[in-house]
Amino acid sequence: DVEKPSAVRAAVQLVGEKLKGTGLNLLINNAGIYSPTASLHTVGAEDMVQTYMTNAVGPMLVAQAFLPLLKKAAQESPEKGLSCSRAAIINISSILGSIEKTPDSFFKPVISYRCSKAALNMLTKCQALTYGEAGILCVALHPGWVKTDMGSQE
Numbered sequence: 650d651v652e653k654p655s656a657v658r659a660a661v662q663l664v665g666e667k668l669k670g671t672g673l674n675l676l677i678n679n680a681g682i683y684s685p686t687a688s689l690h691t692v693g694a695e696d697m698v699q700t701y702m703t704n705a706v707g708p709m710l711v712a713q714a715f716l717p718l719l720k721k722a723a724q725e726s727p728e729k730g731l732s733c734s735r736a737a738i739i740n741i742s743s744i745l746g747s748i749e750k751t752p753d754s755f756f757k758p759v760i761s762y763r764c765s766k767a768a769l770n771m772l773t774k775c776q777a778l779t780y781g782e783a784g785i786l787c788v789a790l791h792p793g794w795v796k797t798d799m800g801s802q803e
Contacts, residue, residue, distance in 0.1 A: 672722025
């Protein structure tokens with residue numbers, strides 16, 4: 650649960666034990682929640698805050714917690730440049746978080762989700778500019794439609 654610091658710390662400890670002193674090459678932040686009826690007229694503060702916590706703040710906290718293991722992998726890797734083979738943070742985003750593409754996809758307003766994924770995209774850019782210096786690749790990916798509880802059967 651990316652919203653619970655104790656759960657994030659436990660995950661870091663478990664992964665650290667499994668790595669047995671080596672670094673972590675790949676961190677994928679895939680947590681996400683979605684309110685399908687959140688329009689500008691209906692979205693409330695609680696929904697916005699909850700969605701931001703899971704979709705943007707959570708990935709930030711998880712990346713911060715795993716950063717020492719990612720840096721260790723980047724430092725110990727014989728790879729040059731930025732790559733998943735060296736060390737990477739992949740944030741699963743959505744085209745719905747793209748400000749440029751909003752007119753093409755606004756048939757589904759989902760305001761809290763869109764805003765949180767736009768925030769995740771900015772977070773990813775900031776991570777790339779900061780963590781890239783340590784050899785950690787940081788990217789946001791739009792996986793396309795995925796058949797999940799959130800993606801539904803559409």
